[in-house]
Amino acid sequence: MLKFVDLFAGIGGIRKGLEMALDEFAIKHQCVFSSEINLKAQETYQLNYEETPQGDIRLIDSLPEHDILLAGFPCQSFSYAGKQQGFADTRGTLFFEIERLLNAATSKPRLMLLENVRGFTTHDKGRTFATVVKKLEDLGYGVTTCLLNSSNFGVPQNRVRIYLVCSLGHTPHLSIKSDLGAADSHKFKQAILQGDLFSTEVPHRCVADILEPKVDEKYVCSPKFISQLSEAITPNGFDSLHGVRLIDHRGGNSIHSWDMGKNGHCSSTEKRLMDAIISNRRKKHFGADKDGKKLTLEQIQSFWDQPDLxxxxxxxxxxxxxxxxxxxxxxxxxxxxxxxxKFLDPSSISITVVSSDANRLGVVQDGIPRRITPRECARLQGFPDDFILHPNDTFAYHQLGNSVSVPVISALFRDLVVNGEQPFPPVMENKARPPKHQNSGQKANAQKWVGALAASPCPTN
Known part of the structure; x- marks a missing residue:
C-alpha cells in the first residue's frame, strides 16, 4: 500500500492524476493527509474524495508517514500574469512550508512531485528556481525537471507548466523530456499538418473533442452581445469567430468594441482609424509603454493621411x-x-485556462455563440466526466483555472512506474493483478517501484 499526502491540494487534480496512474497498474494506494486553505475548493475536494482537507499549511506541525508527497504550491508570485514578487512575496515563501514539514518529519517521502507555472523557472533571472532546487537537494533529493505542454498529453489546451520530480537519494529517470509544444492554436494546427508535434502514445485532441452536444441556455450569449457580434462580423457568419479574441488594446485576429458598436455605431472610417491608432501606438518611436502610449494629433497624422481627421x-x-x-x-x-x-477554434487547442477568465471562454457551436460550460472547462484540464464539479458555476470555473492538467500528472507517474528506476532494494509486497495490457516487464517494474517506495522509511538524518 503506497501512502501519499496532497498539499496545496486545490480540488485534487494532482491526486486524481496519481490515482489514475496507480490504478492502471493495480497499485494499492491511500491518501493519508491533504491540505487546502480555500474553503470552496475544500467543498469540491470533499465531494470527490469524501474527506475535507486541513486548512492553512502554516498551522500544520507535522505530516503522517508517507511514500509520496504531492504539492502544487501557489504560483501567483511566479506567474507572468501576477506581480512576480517571488520570495519577496508571502505567497512565494509557501514552498518553504514544504521544507519545514520535511525537516520536522521522522522520515522523508521517497518521491515528490511539485508543480508550478512556467514563470517560476525564470523569475529573478532563474535565482528563485535555483534556490528551490538547492533546498530540495539539501534535503537529500535528486531533482528532474520537465517543462511540459498539456496539449501534448491529450488535453486540448496550451498550458505549459514546470514539474519537479524528486527522489530521495537518487535522481529519477524519466523518458518524458521537456517540450514546450505549439506556442499557440495557429502553430498547433500547422504542426498537426506537418507532423511536428511532440510524440506521445496519446493522440492529440482539439476543442471540438470536448464540447457537449447540448448545453443549457444560460451558456448562450445574450441577445445584445450576439447583436453586437453580428455588427462586427457582417457579412460573415458566426463561424468566422473561431479563434478570435475580443480585446481593445491589441490588433491581429481581434474584434474591438468599436467593431461591435458597443458604445455606439462607428463608420468604416472611424473603425479603420481606431485600428490604426491601436497598431501604431505600440511602435518604439512613439515610446516604450507596454501597451502603447498616448498620441498627439501630429503623431497620428504621421500614419493617417485621410481628410477630416x-x-x-x-x-x-x-x-x-x-x-x-x-x-x-x-x-x-x-x-x-x-x-x-476569446472564441476558441474547435479545430485547434484552447488558450491557457486561468481562474480569472475561465468563465469567459467561448465557442461557436452549430452557428450559435456561447460560453464553454464548467464540464467543458474540466475536460480542457483532462478531468474525467465522473469528477464532481462545484455546484456553483462561479466557483467551478475559478477552481478549474487554478487546477492542473490531470493527464500530464498521470503520464509522469506512469513513466516512473514503467521505468522502475529506484535505488532501493525491491520488496515484493503488491500481489494485485495488473491490467491485461501490461507486459511482463512493466509488471516487474511496477512491483519493483512499489517495493522501493514502500520499503522501510528513510530517516531524516
Missing part, C-alpha cells in the same frame, strides 16, 4: 472610444466587460 477624432471621443488628455489621444479599453473575451 480632427472631426473623426472628436466623434470617437464623444462616443467613448477615445479619451483626450493634454492634447493627446488614448483608446478607452472596454474589453473586460465582454461576455466572451
Amino acid at each position: 480632427e472631426n473623426t477624432l472628436a466623434s470617437l471621443v464623444s462616443k467613448g472610444y477615445l479619451k483626450q488628455e493634454d492634447d493627446k489621444y488614448n483608446p478607452i479599453c472596454g474589453n473586460m466587460s465582454f461576455e466572451v473575451f
